[in-house]
Amino acid sequence: MIPALTAIPEQARSAFRARVSGDPTGAPDWVRDIALVGGGEGWFDPDGVVWRVHGDLSTLVGGVAALTGQAAHPLAVLGVQRHSAYREDPWARLAGTARWLVVSTFGSAELAERESARVRGLHRKVRGTHPDGRAYAAGDPELLRWVHLAFTDAFLAAQLAVGRDMARFGPRWPDAYVADWARSARALGATDLPTSQAELAEAIAACAPVLEPVPDELRAFLSAPPGLSRPEALFYDGLAGGAALLVSPTIAPLADVRGRGGHGVRERARLGLTRTQLRVFQVALGPRSPSEDAARWRLGRGPAPSWVA
Numbered sequence: 001m002i003p004a005l006t007a008i009p010e011q012a013r014s015a016f017r018a019r020v021s022g023d024p025t026g027a028p029d030w031v032r033d034i035a036l037v038g039g040g041e042g043w044f045d046p047d048g049v050v051w052r053v054h055g056d057l058s059t060l061v062g063g064v065a066a067l068t069g070q071a072a073h074p075l076a077v078l079g080v081q082r083h084s085a086y087r088e089d090p091w092a093r094l095a096g097t098a099r100w101l102v103v104s105t106f107g108s109a110e111l112a113e114r115e116s117a118r119v120r121g122l123h124r125k126v127r128g129t130h131p132d133g134r135a136y137a138a139g140d141p142e143l144l145r146w147v148h149l150a151f152t153d154a155f156l157a158a159q160l161a162v163g164r165d166m167a168r169f170g171p172r173w174p175d176a177y178v179a180d181w182a183r184s185a186r187a188l189g190a191t192d193l194p195t196s197q198a199e200l201a202e203a204i205a206a207c208a209p210v211l212e213p214v215p216d217e218l219r220a221f222l223s224a225p226p227g228l229s230r231p232e233a234l235f236y237d238g239l240a241g242g243a244a245l246l247v248s249p250t251i252a253p254l255a256d257v258r259g260r261g262g263h264g265v266r267e268r269a270r271l272g273l274t275r276t277q278l279r280v281f282q283v284a285l286g287p288r289s290p291s292e293d294a295a296r297w298r299l300g301r302g303p304a305p306s307w308v309a
Contacts, residue, residue, distance in 0.1 A: 028099075030103055032294065034108075035295070035298050037107070037111040038111050039108055041109075042105075042107050042109050043112050043183055044105060044180060044183075046299060046301065048169075049173050049177045050181055052164075052166065053155060053156075053163070053177055055105075055292045056164050058155075058158040058161075058162050061158040061239050061274060062156075062157065062246070063243075064239055064240050065154035065158060066153075067222055068214060068243065068244075068257070069150030070150040070151070071214045071218050071219075071222075071255070072211040072213070072214050072251045073143070073146045073147075073210065073212075074211075074212045075130060075136035075140075075143055076146055077215065078128070078130055079126045079136055079143070081215075082128060099115070103115040104116070106294070112184075113187070116188055120188060123137075123138035123188070124139055126138035127139075139188075139189055141192075144190035145190045145193065147185075148182070148185035149200065149204050152177075152181055153204055154246065155181075156174055156178065156200070158243070161242070161245075161246055162242055162274050162278055163278075164282075174196075174197040175195070175197050178195060178196055178197055179196065182195060204248050208250050211251065213254045213256075214256075223240050224240075235277070238274050239274065241274065242273075242274030244257040244258060245257075245258055246259075246260050247259040249261050290305065293305055
């Protein structure tokens, strides 16, 4: 490790946390709630695979791949286009997704249930009709299922390719992740969810007949979101480059990306660069996110966050 690479100023660390949380302090109210609301371990084992995967910076790569995959469903993408301000304020959209992810992962059961109810309420407002006459609704179990499939597949692929070592969880940890994380989607109303890595791949392949090419506008947006400073744009380019190599083979042709499988020397080298980028950034940020630190304090497993009175 080159020391100069890890000497990222505190200002940069703070800016990153503010970006993904949507709060200038990096610890919005919902992060504080992880520490202060309820008790007990919540939905997921603090020593289990969901905490480990979602506490890893590989989620930054997985998130880009997940959005790419979700956008291959014409009704899912229409809901985003018509009912969110992702074009005007993409970072608010990111922070909203991050909130659901981290609260469901690290919050108490009480807080996770409350967050799921909040998201279900938002989904009830997202409904309409496709130009071809098909109705869509964000709370439709089939659409929820697709969003969950694309999300889970992308996060699992990112952890396998560029995440930290998972050897202590044993060779079947991908199956455990798929099975455990399904709980979050069931809480939103999704049904018929896979419980293993093989079932996940089969479920995505079975959706192929309803998928369509990802709109050009959205592909361009995901490859280079607006409003980034030059250092942020360089960092994001590394994430997006890695994500393009992790998209499911079912979805990759629809997104005009290489996807995963059969990577040659160039692709493996590209993923290696993304992995190194994440390792350097992890050292600079510290071993855990503010959300995980908040959860560990709630459980008596770590020190109080600096913002706790």
